[in-house]
Amino acid sequence: QVLLVESGGRVVQPGRSLRLSCAASGFSFSRFGIHWVRQAPGKGLEWVAVISSDGGTTSYADSVKGRFRMSRDNSKNTLDLHMNSLRIEDTGLYYCAKTRQEDSADGMDVWGQGTTVTVSS
Amino acid sequence: DLQLTQSPSSLSASVGDRVTITCQASKGIRDYLNWYQQKPGKAPKLLIYDASNLETGVPSRFTGSGFGTDFSFTISSLQPEDFATYYCQHYDNLPFAFGGGTKVDL
Numbered sequence: 306q307v308l309l310v311e312s313g314g315r316v317v318q319p320g321r322s323l324r325l326s327c328a329a330s331g332f333s334f335s336r337f338g339i340h341w342v343r344q345a346p347g348k349g350l351e352w353v354a355v356i357s358s359d360g361g362t363t364s365y366a367d368s369v370k371g372r373f374r375m376s377r378d379n380s381k382n383t384l385d386l387h388m389n390s391l392r393i394e395d396t397g398l399y400y401c402a403k404t405r406q407e408d409s410a411d412g413m414d415v416w417g418q419g420t421t422v423t424v425s426s
Numbered sequence: 427d428l429q430l431t432q433s434p435s436s437l438s439a440s441v442g443d444r445v446t447i448t449c450q451a452s453k454g455i456r457d458y459l460n461w462y463q464q465k466p467g468k469a470p471k472l473l474i475y476d477a478s479n480l481e482t483g484v485p486s487r488f489t490g491s492g493f494g495t496d497f498s499f500t501i502s503s504l505q506p507e508d509f510a511t512y513y514c515q516h517y518d519n520l521p522f523a524f525g526g527g528t529k530v531d532l
Binding site: 340342349350351352355364365366367400402405410411412413414416417418419 | 427458460462464469470471472475481511513515517520521522523524525526527
C-alpha cells in the first residue's frame with residue numbers, strides 16, 4: 306500500500322521556525338518527486354514546493370521562496386520541509402504528495418493526510 | 427506566473443445532473459492539467475491527468491477535455507458521493523498552481 310505520513314505540525318509564533326516531515330512507504334521512493342501543498346482554513350489548495358527524485362532540484366512558490374527549504378533522505382524514505390520566518394499566512398494544513406510519474410514533476414497521485422501548522426502569537 | 431481561473435466557484439445540482447466546470451489558463455499549457463476532487467476533512471484525490479486521462483479506479487462518468495488555455499471537466503450523471511470541491515492544477519512550468527476550486531453541492 307502506497308502511504309505518505311506527515312508530521313511536525315504545531316502552534317508556533319510568527320518569525321519562528323518549524324520542520325515538517327513526510328515518511329513514505331509502499332513504493333520506490335527514490336524514483337519519484339514529492340510536492341508540498343497547503344490549505345489555509347476554509348480556503349483552496351496552494352502549491353508550495355517540489356523536490357526531484359534525487360533531491361538535486363527544488364522549486365518553491367513565490368510566497369515561501371527564501372524562507373522554506375525541502376530536503377530528502379532516500380536511504381530513509383523521508384523528506385523534510387524546513388520553514389523559517391513563519392508568518393500568520395503560513396497557517397494551514399500541509400500535505401505531502403507523490404508525483405504521478407517517475408523522475409517527473411507532474412501531478413500528485415498519492416497524498417498524505419496532512420499536518421496542521423498554526424502561526425499565532 | 428501562470429494563473430488558472432476556474433468557474434463557477436460553486437454550483438448547486440441534483441443527483442443525475444450533468445455538471446461542467448471550466449478552467450482557463452493565463453497562457454498555453456498544452457495538456458499539462460490535472461483535476462482533483464476533495465471532500466471535507468479529506469486529502470485531494472486525482473481524477474483526471476494530462477487534461478483528459480482517467481486515473482485508475484475513477485468512474486467513467488468523470489471526463490476532462492481541452493488543450494492550450496481552455497479546459498473543461500464534466501460529471502455526466504452526478505452521484506451522491508460526487509458532492510465535493512473540485513480543483514484544476516497545471517504543471518506546464520514551475521511554479522505550479524491550482525485553480526480556485528468549484529464547490530458542488532445540493
